[in-house]
Amino acid sequence: MNAHPAVPFSLDHYAALHDLVRSWRNLGEIPEERLPAPADGAACARLLAAEARLLDAGRLADWLALFTADCAYWLPTDVTGEDPAKFVAWEFNDRRRLEERVERLATGRAYSQAPPTRTVHLLSGLEMLTDGPDGMQVLANFLIQTNFAGRVGQRAGWTGYLLRRQHGRWRIALKRINLFDADLPQDNNSFTL
Amino acid sequence: MTVAMARTTAGVYDRLFRPGQVHRDLYVDPQLFELEMRDLFGRTWVYVGHETEIPKPNDFVTRNLGRRPIILCRTTAGEIAVLINRCPHRGAVVCRSARGNAGGFTCGYHAWSFANDGRCAGLPLRHAYGEGFRLRDHDMARPARVASYRGFVFASMIADVPPLDEHLAGARRYIDQWLDRDDRKPVLVNNGVMRFRTHANWKTVYDNAGDGYHPPFSHESMLRVFAARYGDVDMKYFTADVDDSAMEAIDLGNGHTMLDQRPAMHAVSAWERQHVMPGREILEQRLFERFGAERGRQMLDASTGSGMNLNIFPNLLIIGNQVQRVDPLAVDETVIDWFSTSLAGAPDEINAARMRLQEDFPSFGEVDDSANFEACQAGLALVPELEWVDISRHLTTGRGRRGADGLWHEPVTSDRHMRAYFEAWKALMDAGSAARLREGGGR
Ligand code: FES
Numbered sequence A: 001m002n003a004h005p006a007v008p009f010s011l012d013h014y015a016a017l018h019d020l021v022r023s024w025r026n027l028g029e030i031p032e033e034r035l036p037a038p039a040d041g042a043a044c045a046r047l048l049a050a051e052a053r054l055l056d057a058g059r060l061a062d063w064l065a066l067f068t069a070d071c072a073y074w075l076p077t078d079v080t081g082e083d084p085a086k087f088v089a090w091e092f093n094d095r096r097r098l099e100e101r102v103e104r105l106a107t108g109r110a111y112s113q114a115p116p117t118r119t120v121h122l123l124s125g126l127e128m129l130t131d132g133p134d135g136m137q138v139l140a141n142f143l144i145q146t147n148f149a150g151r152v153g154q155r156a157g158w159t160g161y162l163l164r165r166q167h168g169r170w171r172i173a174l175k176r177i178n179l180f181d182a183d184l185p186q187d188n189n190s191f192t193l
Numbered sequence B: 001m002t003v004a005m006a007r008t009t010a011g012v013y014d015r016l017f018r019p020g021q022v023h024r025d026l027y028v029d030p031q032l033f034e035l036e037m038r039d040l041f042g043r044t045w046v047y048v049g050h051e052t053e054i055p056k057p058n059d060f061v062t063r064n065l066g067r068r069p070i071i072l073c074r075t076t077a078g079e080i081a082v083l084i085n086r087c088p089h090r091g092a093v094v095c096r097s098a099r100g101n102a103g104g105f106t107c108g109y110h111a112w113s114f115a116n117d118g119r120c121a122g123l124p125l126r127h128a129y130g131e132g133f134r135l136r137d138h139d140m141a142r143p144a145r146v147a148s149y150r151g152f153v154f155a156s157m158i159a160d161v162p163p164l165d166e167h168l169a170g171a172r173r174y175i176d177q178w179l180d181r182d183d184r185k186p187v188l189v190n191n192g193v194m195r196f197r198t199h200a201n202w203k204t205v206y207d208n209a210g211d212g213y214h215p216p217f218s219h220e221s222m223l224r225v226f227a228a229r230y231g232d233v234d235m236k237y238f239t240a241d242v243d244d245s246a247m248e249a250i251d252l253g254n255g256h257t258m259l260d261q262r263p264a265m266h267a268v269s270a271w272e273r274q275h276v277m278p279g280r281e282i283l284e285q286r287l288f289e290r291f292g293a294e295r296g297r298q299m300l301d302a303s304t305g306s307g308m309n310l311n312i313f314p315n316l317l318i319i320g321n322q323v324q325r326v327d328p329l330a331v332d333e334t335v336i337d338w339f340s341t342s343l344a345g346a347p348d349e350i351n352a353a354r355m356r357l358q359e360d361f362p363s364f365g366e367v368d369d370s371a372n373f374e375a376c377q378a379g380l381a382l383v384p385e386l387e388w389v390d391i392s393r394h395l396t397t398g399r400g401r402r403g404a405d406g407l408w409h410e411p412v413t414s415d416r417h418m419r420a421y422f423e424a425w426k427a428l429m430d431a432g433s434a435a436r437l438r439e440g441g442g443r
């Protein structure tokens, strides 16, 4: 995925993302040669723990700082791994649209988040695969406990991350949030999953 | 219906309406909701789906028709069919998949099986039903009428409805305009669905579909962010006094209406006034390389939001490039399905741009609409002493006019949309209760 990065959000990029998702869906046991060095695995796990903590604290500006300049935040509508060039997502945000999303929530006029949904993000079953020397793919199940204005709820599914090491630090290049019921009616998902 | 019969029930719903106001019971009374499912959704043309959702023989999707489970399918012979998804044996829901491809359906309970045109194809241990048993008496039921207008499939549970073309009235020319943009590539409704659940009455959703008053306020967060970043883009035109603009609300008859934003949005280039979306630059560049800047921009203009809010009573909303189906589940629960669309035969860049564009409003705007629907539901349900809801904008200003098209036009913030559809609501509900009285059926 990292070897010949396509221009972000070109058709080639969508094709590469589609392939990546397919590889995740077909993954069996992680091949020995793709197991990460312990130090890299620990660094990536720390990044994802910090990500969850910042989201739950509502520190979205700090959370954004964990993403690369060419990142994508992707919440598909399907549970079948469709091609993002041909299939609409709940959200498919590049860095710009992700920043706009954060800015919208900060206006004080985002009525879908008045009051903000409280969350606790739980990640479990982390699996990591190296993606070249400075890339890491991480798959994890998630459970988000929510409370929106007194209404308790949960969101569940699995997340596929693509992490990249930049100047010695791991950053999020892709976060694909696969709600297990993304194709079924969804309540207010305008908080940040 | 005979005139005498109509008189016996005329007036049962009068109490719900005053000039410029409607009663809260319309939104919160569960019994009234049940009656709507019988007398309104059961007695008019209801939007089921689009033919391009089921392109191949044996394709099907399951839906609701005013809560009745139905199957929309393309038969083995290639015909469009709508089946009531209820087993004629003991009543079980037969097909339990959301979509698929199947030559027929077999009930999970006693394995009665049906072809995908509904014909009963066989059942186990038939001898016990005796000599006179005929398979053809045990077909799956179908709505009394099914008809399409340019791919949009509608069904009616009763036969006594006007022809679909007549029912669509003034909406037909706008469906045509929505479909026939640029070089008229066929619109496909087969690119994913966002299924929004809102804890509000279905009419709150329909109210909003024709509400040209709310955008600068409900959508302030979105408009503010885009204006701060990109200047005069998107729906920024809504932040002036839009009643003095060329945008308008049009009454299309039978409860159908149209908000026309095209005079503002498509005045010069819709693509140029569309703020950036993921891939904007690279997709534009590739299109311009292949087709030249002029043709490239034409294609992009025709794939930016349509600038139309076309509302077809009671459950079809065409907004931007999306098709919405409003699905009432309970008096205070509604699912809004946003079907995305692509263009058959268009360059892949155009359809990729369409996907990203169609994600914009749902996540930046619809979420706030839905929160406001839920706030309305809460306020209406929780305060029984306060009974009335205002629908009076431009009722007394004399700004409406009959256009050269024969349709009634009002300023874009008018509540004419609500006044118009509630008139259709009342006519259908009155006719429905008269029919039940005549048939002696009661509830
Ligand atoms: S209920 Fe369907 S076969 Fe008996």
Ligand SMILES: [Fe+2]
Binding pocket: B208, B214, B215, B218, B219, B365, B369
């Ligand atoms: Fe809105």
